[in-house]
Amino acid sequence: MNDFITPQQVADLTGYSKGVLSNMRMKKEGFPFYKFGKKVFYKESEVLKAIEGTKVDIETSTKVS
Numbered sequence: 001m002n003d004f005i006t007p008q009q010v011a012d013l014t015g016y017s018k019g020v021l022s023n024m025r026m027k028k029e030g031f032p033f034y035k036f037g038k039k040v041f042y043k044e045s046e047v048l049k050a051i052e053g054t055k056v057d058i059e060t061s062t063k064v065s
Contacts, residue, residue, distance in 0.1 A: 003044040004034070010042050014051070 007018045010031065016024075024030030025040070031050050034041045 004041040005044045005047070007040055007042070009044075010047055013044075013047060 005013075007021050010016070010021055011018050021030065025033055031042055032046050034043070
């Protein structure tokens with residue numbers, strides 16, 4: 001299944017601005033991304049997986065890896 005989304009959709013999903021996402025790409029940080037010509041895409045499943053990797057366990061107040 002193709003679940004490619006645009007930087008604007010990632011911004012809407014995460015609360016990061018498109019500018020912040022651009023800076024993250026330049027620094028090779030943040031979410032995995034794909035380039036097709038000058039267009040940038042993300043896979044929604046990879047963005048969600050990255051977000052899920054930041055889960056904080058409420059009972060122990062620690063990050064779960």
